Amino acid sequence: AQSVTQLGSHVSVSEGALVLLRCNYSSSVPPYLFWYVQYPNQGLQLLLKYTSAATLVKGINGFEAEFKKSETSFHLTKPSAHMSDAAEYFCAVSEGFGNEKLTFGTGTRLTIIP
């Protein structure tokens, strides 16, 4: 069975500071990993995905994530936070192989301090 843990339901950073959102996964097979962002009253938008190619994945809006198998982690980072980054962020895992289920973490609300 697959699962995702996001440490920190709320993260606050100053504008211009480093953003680090943590995600650890559990999967019985090599996983497919995703980060989604959700702005208020909107759907989810894909930031980036890991599908067993390069371990450092670059996404939209300056975000990137590194897949670390030894740590079962897929943390999301951005070097310099912008006010527009304030949103809810979800890490998700899929085992593929015909399993359609995308398992989401509980989410991290990112607040940017001016």
Add this chain to the structure above:
Amino acid sequence: DTEVTQTPKHLVMGMTNKKSLKCEQHMGHRAMYWYKQKAKKPPELMFVYSYEKLSINESVPSRFSPECPNSSLLNLHLHALQPEDSALYLCASSQEAGGRGEQFFGPGTRLTVL
């Protein structure tokens, strides 16, 4: 066209009403999904249509009924709902079945059951 569209944007209904939510995508995707999202929670998978085959989350009550008229359209029929069914209902699609590809989400329908 890289959008998933959902109508209506907002819906208010009584517990005896029958209504339908609509979802459409023109990306040629062969898998479509319905999710339910409560406030401050991650999306929960309700149904999957993959290559015209339906998969159901067995915890979803029968007052929710999906329909897939063709590969571009996905409806969710609602009947005799309860106030606890009030939530954001998200539709998504993916090009690859089997959980390997990212899911593209629509903006959602905000449902209120009185």
